[in-house]
Amino acid sequence: MIDRHIGFVHALRETGLPVSLAEGLDAAHALRHIDLADRRTLREAYAATLVKRPQHREGFDVLFDLWFPSTTQGPPKHRDDDPEDLRSELAELLRGDPAAPEFSAFAQAMVERFGRVQAGPGRQSWFSYPVIRALSPQTLIAGLLGERGGLPEKLARRRVTTNIAAFEAEVAADVRRRIAEEQGRERITRSAVRPPIDRRDFLRVTKAELAEMRREIHPLARRLATRLSMKHKKGDRGRLDFRRTVRASLQSGGVPLITHLKPRRPHKPELVVLTDASDSVAGFAQFTLLLTFALREQFTKVRAFAFVDTVDEITKYFAPGADVLDAITRMTTEADISRFGRTDYGHVLKTFEERHASVLTPKTSLLILGDARSNYQPPNTETLKRLTEKVRHAYWLNPEPRNQWDTGDSVASGYAAVIPMHECRNVHQLAAFIEDVV
């Protein structure tokens, strides 16, 4: 057990989970108090002592399954039933509780039956896709919905799709377990664990990942707002509230024992956001638009602008109370942000200065979000410089890795000479920017 414990903790660290020495010891202490044969408790004991951020839980579970594979169920029964019968059985399971033991037992039997594939001359390995293809759970949905239309269908659909996802996850976990068994755990550790959601690249996110990221947005917006207002607040610790102090002193014979300070009035900062909405940064743009939207709830005055090769104000689509996904759709169809559809930063900056320069004041913070790829058009760096001189703070967040700046049509360094530009590839870097820079 000791060896396995050490190996497991080591593997966690290797995949980027920051486990301190003290936490490793906490886990070891915890093991002394629990029934080690109870795998569910073992998993949670490790999680409670080692996993201190929800984003790390997914990777943790993958590794736990590899290091502490379930042994109780024994080898899965070999199933050679007719595939149609297996599909009916799956359909029945998808109606039920995915936490039931039959559910994972079935997934394992299906991997045994369909998951082995020739992976090269004389080499076999295990895969998920033949299992999913043989059973094609998606085609079962229609038959499982029951009563059509309205609320019952909505609820049934949600249940079935969640359970299908759970089934696919069980299959994937069993495939990893078999690969680890045959080829060694170390081999699969690194490829099996995806980076946690806050480390995934904006420029390569899938739709599902984007949905997951959205959940991180509101806390970030709130933090950004607090940081920007704190900057202002420093050194202004609230003035003496003379009347309250005198009134309180009456109780102590006129001696002002208790001083009352006027509550600090948090300064509500003004923010202007300028967002690249072109396809080359689609994932990033979606994220930043959502961030902009969330910021509107935090700042008194947010003005938002979007651009491709020309720029338009999009604030009105993001009015408080509006629905955010609707807002994005309306913005893309109604706002005048694209003429020829190819990003042109120089032209955008020029147009912005001509039409909207008045929104920039010495009280404003300006945030530009984009990859600085301008299709070899003139960058108009001078214009950007003038814009930054009008405002209190100006920052540029670039979703590309720093080592790609200035390659091809990127004019990142040119702009970075007149505005602080930060690499912002993922939620983690955005949070760090808010924490450290702002």
Next chain:
Amino acid sequence: MTWFASPSEAVTRLRQTGYLSDDAIATSVFLAGVLQKPLLAEGPAGVGKTQLAKAIAEATGSDLVRLQCYEGLDEARALYEWNYKKQLLRIQADDDAWDDIFAEEFLLERPLLKAIRSDRPTVLLIDETDKADVEVEGLLLEILSDFQVTIPELGTITAARRPFVVLTSNATRELSEALKRRCLYLHLDYPTPERERDIVLAQVPGIAETVAEQLARTAATLRALELKKSPSIAETVDWAHTLLALGREVLDERTVAETLGVVLKHHSDQQRAAKELGLR
């Protein structure tokens, strides 16, 4: 003191107070007891973080001492403070009292000190830690590492028995790494529909099982819509109370449309949900 004998005993005893746990809750609560480490419960609003501390206190017959955090909370409010007013009055009455005024009777005990000095089993709930300023974390770290407080005028006070400490956070900001390292961590999130149904059944006596099931499934569907404010467990429970009061036996479109305001507080969320669920 043994707080819980095993994770499964924690399940049973929390259950008796009406609190439903799962593997993660039961194991972390059990371990926090045996390892004498603070438990940090983090998650969205209304998923039972505060309630968990209350349930632990009730299940173990302990006192509950609560430190509610807020912006501007300081040592004087969290730990202790001298009662200057009373001290001054004493000195005015008796010029020789200077030596007496730093005594017990002039001490204003705040939650942290209270939990440390108590000789009864105590659950110390440090609620909404993320609302406090970062400096407060330093104070908490100090106290939670050796459970002692030094009051210069009185000396060092060490906990006779360590309280069971539960910190909660809504994660509006990251708590410091140092504080997290010292704690066991429990991420409380929205429950599975199966679990939420059971919570509703436990919290709302008299509700029909089919209604509880529909409520839980509807809540899960609403949460998937990425609303501004997703319904919490607390709101699902309120919803169940409402249906019971209205005497509704099924949760059909009409009933949902009429009672959606109980779970969704923003107008735009209500509109969005009505559209997505095909109400009206």
